[in-house]
Amino acid sequence: MSGKPKLHYFNGRGRMESIRWLLAAAGVEVCLYRMSPCLVPFSLDGSLLFQQVPMVEIDGMKMVQSRAISNYIAAKYNLYGKDLKERALIDMYVEAVIDLNELLMTHTFQPADKKEQHFATIVDKATNRYFPVYEKVLKDHGQDFLVGNRLSRADVQLLETLLMAEECKPDILVKFPLLQSFKARISNIPTIKKFLQPGSQRKPPLQEKDVPKLMKIFH
């Protein structure tokens, strides 16, 4: 158990999922600590820098803030490019993916009367603003990975988002042949393939019935 990163979060995707993806892709085994819904602030009293989760115990630190955690993991496991400029590209691609992720993640929380419009916004942004950029990146350099001809967190996080988007609308990649082959290719990387199999630490999509419970924990 010691030496492995320890993840503190509820048993769902939320803001921890991207971190699970990165660790899994890097082949890092983790120690999971599942929070009981009513113990959120108390079980980790004093351990949460800003009283928030995610929190990951790693290398002697109790890290908080999902971006800080992801940055650290990506750099530590060489998924952050080889220099400042590659890092800049990776950051740009990842930040946009995070924006799209937020849209996808918040869909289940939308009130019933806003859901349809929110869905339309997701599809519009995904297919007009975000996916065309990554499709073009892959087309322009013709390489297997987004940056530096090598697997980076940008690829891992893009794959995560592509799969989430397909959960929302199964044919959402219909106009993006290079993203389709990217998806297949990255999914086949052994560590990622393992993560995509049942029994891994990957979490399922949030169900509507779980929303009230979550709202209680976090709001």
Place this chain on the structure above:
Amino acid sequence: MSGKPRLHYTNGRGKMESIRWLLAAAGVEFEEEFIETKEDLEKLRNDGVLMFQQVPMVEIDGMKMVQTRAILSYIAAKYNLYGKDLKERAWIDMYVEGTTDLMGMIMYLPFQPADTKEKNLALIIERATTRYFPVYEKALKDHGHDYLVGNKLSWADIHLLEAILMAEECKPDILSAFPLLQAFKGRTSNIPTIKKFLQPGSQRKPPTDEKFVVIVRKIFNI
């Protein structure tokens, strides 16, 4: 075309302000091109220079960088404001994400409906004084250094100063329970590059007023 970074944004704080602070603190001269109308934004989009159709956009080192955090990280690393190793970087990132959350709340305040403003302001003050400032006060107390991380000026310090000043605009005595943050504020404001940025005539932007909210809503259609 000079080698100076060129910033594309509205003539207001928004998401570009932290970038202006960081460049200024690093002593980097920069140029600005202001988006004043919807048509200005459309032109940038049609010219294909906005990767995700959004601003901030900063032309720097041959790149047209977008996404605020990407831009900030690049500048911080380039100008040695990002710590000396991975662990210092981790701490800087954690601290910066905290101040980003706080400043984000303050940034959106002018855009909120009038009937929620009072409640939101109260929440900002509560978060600032119970969630965020205690963390930075403790960090300074625990190590007794002048700077948050690594005994050296970093992005975290510049960002914290920006957040403190914004919070004080919300409530002038908001630092009353935080003596170390008060000293930090005095000290960091006196760093020559930052002192210069804090003087009238610099590229620092004023707080967003109601008139500017109207302009921003028109430009971004929000």
